[in-house]
Amino acid sequence: MRADSTDYRGVLLAGVPLLDVRAPAEFARGAFPGTVNLPLMDDEERHQVGLSYHLHGPAAAVALGHHLVSGERKAARMAAWAGFANAHPDGFLYCFRGGMRSQIVQQWLRAEAGIDYPRITGGYKAMRGYLIGVTDQAARGNLLVLGGLTGSGKTEILSDLGAAVDLEGLARHRGSSFGRRAQAQPSQIDFENALAIDLLRRREDGWRAIVLEDEGRFVGSRVLPLGLYDRMQQSPLVWVEVSFEERVQRVLRDYVQGLCADFIAARGPEAGFAAYAERLREAMAGIARRLGGARYGRLSALLEQALAHQASTGDVELHHGWIMVLLQHYYDPMYAYQRESREARIIFRGDRAAVTDYLRARSAPAA
Incomplete structure (x- = not known):
């Protein structure tokens, strides 16, 4: 017994x-x-x-x-x-x-x-x-924060690191206005519990530092524990640099092709595509005020053309149009401003391979 x-x-x-x-x-x-x-x-x-x-x-x-x-x-x-x-x-x-x-x-x-x-x-x-105590303890420990422009592949880097905790994966949200997925987000407490368990496992594995993606306080509608978030804002920042063309392709893959596939898998071809298209429209409308009326109208028209073409042919090529404009005139300026305020915290910058190697070396368990 x-x-x-x-x-x-x-x-x-x-x-x-x-x-x-x-x-x-x-x-x-x-x-x-x-x-x-x-x-x-x-x-x-x-x-x-x-x-x-x-x-x-x-x-x-x-x-x-x-x-x-x-x-x-x-x-x-x-x-x-x-x-x-x-x-x-x-x-x-x-x-x-x-x-x-x-x-x-x-x-x-x-x-x-x-x-x-x-x-x-x-x-x-x-x-x-x-578990609340585990998170509080992690907030007093060593953290490394991974930053980069939208589409830089930060989540892919995290998946290659044993010391990483994927906040967006736990929250089931990609962290931006377009980050909602086909699956609903967990409850706030479920998110906090899963996060604490991941932090506990990293600590038990003996990593010298835990690696987290640079996030705002909110990941979709889920909220990072305040102590952990505050610690992230004070921790060293590692910046990954990726070409604009590669970022456009990654956004297309994750936010268009991947999202469409998820909705179709969940709801079937017809209802899934309709829900996917509506999700993109809602995301665009959600930032309409910040885009300004003229730019929002232009991007919405590009989005509708791309969705119509995708629905009739299966081809996603026209989505490049609105993605490029959105990165150049909305996300990149926003991130440039944020990076300027965090410049003093950046301890390393490089391409994906260099950043991955650096984070591995800095977080590796003590010999």
């Missing part, structure tokens, strides 16, 4: 299977990567038990809970919990504070299914607190 655990570090590092028995609404607000939600009570049942607790006290609330989760309803939930436990014998279960709900599930599994399944002592709240 395995014991209940307070080894949050070990559980999270190993990606141990976790059974979350909180209500669906609690789970939707935040959980841990790969966790499965099989609740003891659904949202309405939890609401009723909560009202009973406030009106009549804990004994009445417990009695109501046992009444609500009984008979066929209890049997179905027992079968789901037993199925998870048998499929994941190395896992753990938890509720919010590691209290009554997880204890009840644990007791029922033992008494009625003959399964001894351990709990996370302290539950979700304790593990969440541990």
Whole structure:
């Protein structure tokens, strides 16, 4: 029989299977990567038990809970919990504070299914607190920040570095006005938890510095933890320099071809293409004020021509037109201004190969 655990570090590092028995609404607000939600009570049942607790006290609330989760309803939930436990014998279960709900599930599994399944002592709240501490610790550690103009391939560089944490990948957003993907962003808490686990793994691997992409406080609608963001603004900056032509091609590949493919994979050819086209239109409209009326009108016309041509022929060549104008007259001037304010922090600049080698050398574990 395995014991209940307070080894949050070990559980999270190993990606141990976790059974979350909180209500669906609690789970939707935040959980841990790969966790499965099989609740003891659904949202309405939890609401009723909560009202009973406030009106009549804990004994009445417990009695109501046992009444609500009984008979066929209890049997179905027992079968789901037993199925998870048998499929994941190395896992753990938890509720919010590691209290009554997880204890009840644990007791029922033992008494009625003959399964001894351990709990996370302290539950979700304790593990969440541990991860907040991990992020706070990372914000006091050594960071290297990777910068470059739009389309410079920063994400590709990060993927080649063991010391890197991909903020945009975790947030499921490319970080710009055109950065929304076909998949929805995670909840804020899910983003923070996944980020903290990645930071924990880099620390455990012994890297001398963690590498992050230069980001604003917001990555789409997700917000970087303030301490980490502030530390990034003070950390050394490594700048990758890429030709304009290569950047245009990369933007075309990621923000046009890749986005279209993602939508089609998710929704099918016709609905997927329509959603992809609307996403590009929305992105352009989102920066209309900053573009100015005349430039926005010109870029919108170029975009519509490119979309119509792509829809009829499958060819994406016409997208080069609006991408080139947008880089030259919107993104590049904006980044030039930002780089000027950060010039004193730049410790190295070079092409992709040189920057990758430099970051590897600076972040490598101590011998």
